[in-house]
Amino acid sequence: MASPEFSAAAFFGKKRQVGTGRSFRMVHAKSWTLKKHFVGRPTNSDFELKTVELPPLKNRKVLLEALFFTVDPYMRVVESKNSAFPIGTTVVAPSGWTAHSISDGKNLEKLLAEWPDTLPPSLALGMVGMPSLTAYSGLLDISGVQGGETVLVNVAAGAVGSVVGQIAKLKGFKVVGAAGSDRRVACLEKYGFDVAFNYKTVKSLEETLQKASPEGYDCDFDNVGVEFSNVVIPQIKKFGRLAIAIRNELTHMITGVERRDKEEIHRYGMGRWMAKRTRDSFNPISDRLKIKADLLNSSYRVVSATNDSVLLGKIQYHEHITEGFESMPPAFMGMLREFGEAIVKA
Structure with a gap:
């Protein structure tokens, strides 16, 4: 084979x-x-x-x-x-x-x-490419956030999350970001996030989220799926929104899913499976929560607004560039250890 x-x-x-x-x-x-x-x-x-x-x-x-x-x-x-x-x-x-x-x-x-x-x-592969499309569509189209609302972003220092947070700030929202290292948290603070924390080192994720936004969250922009959402969803306001962004199949190749889940993914499609699994986990409150999952494949569209914002310095970016085609596997394996878009220069 x-x-x-x-x-x-x-x-x-x-x-x-x-x-x-x-x-x-x-x-x-x-x-x-x-x-x-x-x-x-x-x-x-x-x-x-x-x-x-x-x-x-x-x-x-x-x-x-x-x-x-x-x-x-x-x-x-x-x-x-x-x-x-x-x-x-x-x-x-x-x-x-x-x-x-x-x-x-x-x-x-x-x-x-x-x-x-x-x-x-x-940048056409990162900040001005698919990540910005994911960020724009997920935050503004799918979530439908409005001025003055509070947005939570996990994997907030990643290629998508960093754009989501910065767009949200430009639109006047309060933004709380979760990242996996102190270095990434410092990056979020540089980007202007109102609150940023290292979810790997906090004693209680639930208490940290409550402290960051005691009144709750209007929107959770989810880049990782159900596990993080288990703690977040009870803190989403009534009729709040959960946007689940799944960029491609590599996400679940890395995190892994059970055989039964793979069969359901094939049956429902990744986006519908994520929404279904989240609803199944929170049946008592799913009737007051708007859940939408968006699976973005390899289609490419440049978001001109992001291009302009980067040029004007309104949106900052970070690329992790590895030299050499032979370095593809190490760059892939190190993808989750770095932040920003992982790029290999041939």
């Missing part, structure tokens, strides 16, 4: 002359695959680096070479027989952990033509 490949988004490559089928130089593409499904946390032995020879480029196809990856890529067209993607076009693609790939263009999203020179292009 073939080893599964990781999905990712990437920026791809360097300008080259458009080739023909006869003159096409064979490209040997490096690709990381999952050697075996890991139990608990992954190790280096769970991954395998392979080299495959790509076929000659056909009409309406483009050859991509990776520049940046998210480990959860960012690419430029290096050879093209597709007029929609001239050589040198920078795109985001769900390519997997591979240094080169061939695409028909249907799954590619171009980087904004007016992308500012002062912004790192890797």
Whole structure:
């Protein structure tokens, strides 16, 4: 059975002359695959680096070479027989952990033509990419928060949580953030969170949440799922909102779910499963709580408002960048130890 490949988004490559089928130089593409499904946390032995020879480029196809990856890529067209993607076009693609790939263009999203020179292009994978889309849609569309309300964000120093908190502050909300280290808490304070705490070191999460907002919470933006919510939900105000954001399948690959849960995920879909499981845990109060789960896949949309806010210094960002394609597994395994968007520069 073939080893599964990781999905990712990437920026791809360097300008080259458009080739023909006869003159096409064979490209040997490096690709990381999952050697075996890991139990608990992954190790280096769970991954395998392979080299495959790509076929000659056909009409309406483009050859991509990776520049940046998210480990959860960012690419430029290096050879093209597709007029929609001239050589040198920078795109985001769900390519997997591979240094080169061939695409028909249907799954590619171009980087904004007016992308500012002062912004790192890797931000299209983080602060100005999917995390900002998740943050905007989850906070403003799904949660429907209103001015003066109190928002709780867990994993608040992560790529999504940090945007949620900063957007909420710009909109005039009170923001409480939970993070997993003192270093991350300091980052949240720098971002302007009203209250920030290390959930791993507090004596009582319940008491800490009550102290941070004695009147309760209007919205909980949940990036981790049920376990944290077990403590939070009783403190959400009547008719408050719980927004569950699940960025991709890597989330439950790391945390792990039981076989029965996996069957239910297949049956209901990840988003509906999370909402159902949360309701099942809190039947007595679920009739007064609005629960919505949003599973965002690899589709890519740039949020222009975030771009402008970053340029104006209204939203701050942090990237954890690892150098080298061969460093993909270590970067993946270290993803939960760092904060901000985990990026690998090819």
